[in-house]
Amino acid sequence: AHNTIELPKPTRELEWKDVNFLSTSDVHGWLLGHQHATWPEPNYSGDFGSLASFATHMRRIASDKGVDLLLVDAGDHHDGSGLVSSSADASSKAEDIFSMLPYDIITIGNHELYHYEDALEEYRNRGRWNGRYVTSNVNITIKAEDGTFQSVPLGERFLKFETEQGRKVTAFGVIFDFKAHARGISIQGTSKLIKEAWFLDAIKDKPDYFVLAGHMPARGETGEFLPMFDAIRQVHPKVPIYVFGGHTHVRDCVQYDDRSIAVVPGRYLETVAFTSSSLPSTDENAPLDVSRRYIDGNPVSYKWHTKTSDDDFELPIGQNISLALLRLSAALNISTPLGIAPHDYFLNRHPYGHPRSILTAFSDKVLPYTIQDKERNGTRVIIGNAGSLRFDLFQGRFDRNDELTVSPFTSAFLYVRLAAGLARNITEQMNRSGASKFIPSQPTTKLEEEDRVRRIFDDYMAEQWEDYLIQGGNDHLYDQESNQMVLEHGKIPKKPRTMGFVTKDRCPGKGDDIEHYPVPFVGNQPDFIETPFPDVDDEEIIDVVSMDFALDDFLAAVNVLDPTIGLKEKHMKPYAEGLEINVVFGMYAKEMWQKGL
């Protein structure tokens, strides 16, 4: 018997202290919140308007208490929902809406830097953030008024400001040493940045505290926050340093010493992290009393923590933002149903090969059906970049917004003619080498290798899930068909009763605001997948198709398998010209998922 599960209310008050932060990261355009009913989506159903109302109530509470509350974001606004992935103009408008909520410190992510035009848009409109867009290690080359080309900081180099309570803050905003950025962008590694005269000058004076916002993980012995942290510590051994990371898409927390805390707030507007710290004025050497709480992004949690109700929760700022989002969504025409998806297809809940894995649907159904080249009807194999798929695809109504949420990128296809015997090993070779653009550039220590955030998360989730099933799943049963936990008939629910994130970070105490049972998670998914290989002899010459984003990995794999080929980019020709990866699910849905429309 299925039971509808309502959103649970938090049970623990937030631990307000002298200095408090709300942080977000990797929002990727999920400003409308999560709108599907499959669990754990309802946990994250709050839109950016409700977050704005929440943040504004929190500011009032901070003010009443006489404490600081700063709002921090660590980048990656682009590439995600239809609001940001429909067009460059759409993402610019969505960014305007994002900036309606005044952040205190905001930095850039790698998804703002793949295309020069996106980075230029951020540069030109940085004023929308009222001087708080800080990109300490990113420059952009622009054409100056005198016609010369100049490399200039994309945002502010650093921030120095005073809080409402009169505390002095020095803040930086950085990104990891990302190599796949567009031409015209330069990124300085943090170990070089700390040697710059401007940086040394900026940290000379003692503030009440430092804030480092960074589009990078918080963990790791050779983590890219650490050079900055150490450089500050050289000058100010005891000044509190608050670090806000991102990029990893997971909730995380670690302390570099007892006068600091580093928090990562997950992704996709699923989590708003609340971080708090004492600021002892008498004993400069006392460890800080710190805490962090990962709040699920929904109005039930927001109202509970601000002691508001349906009557007084929504504020004009939130209503205006929600309205602006709905207007943008309507103008973009992204809500018209393209089909009715017969099942949920998950990105990480099943292994590749499982019929309900979206990677399987992509390689076995969507690509073979949609990627057709009118000029070429011979035998072919298509090698797809699994990383181009960004989210689950849910059963039921499937529209352009869902399509872009699953597959937001604009990769095109290229082919080369190769012997089938070679072609059948390319994907495996590509997976052996891994997606080169996303392998850490720095050498890693053994400890750091163990610490690779995603892997820890994978193992942990798999472990949790196994434990959960072994224990009999508490009072719920896992229903294979609906992919949901359902309440066992006749049972009264015990805690936890909803599926959601279960975080194991490195800070003391419990970080998750709501106790959930874990979302099933299968790690170790392949970086690359391929369409079913044609039944041909090894000698037969076939078309081998690659996505352009993964072309470097494709060329490297072919040349490793047969160094005599010397395959280069110039040997590749367009395949299914004009077709980009962000329309293939819609094409498939329009043809195959019409039942019920």
Ligand SMILES: Nc1ccn([C@@H]2O[C@H](COP(=O)(O)O)[C@@H](O)[C@H]2O)c(=O)n1
């Ligand atoms: N044009 C692009 C850009 C990126 N990707 C994939 O995105 C992943 C990286 O995203 P993060 O949010 O982790 O920064 C990576 O898997 C790329 O393959 C892409 O497919 N196309």
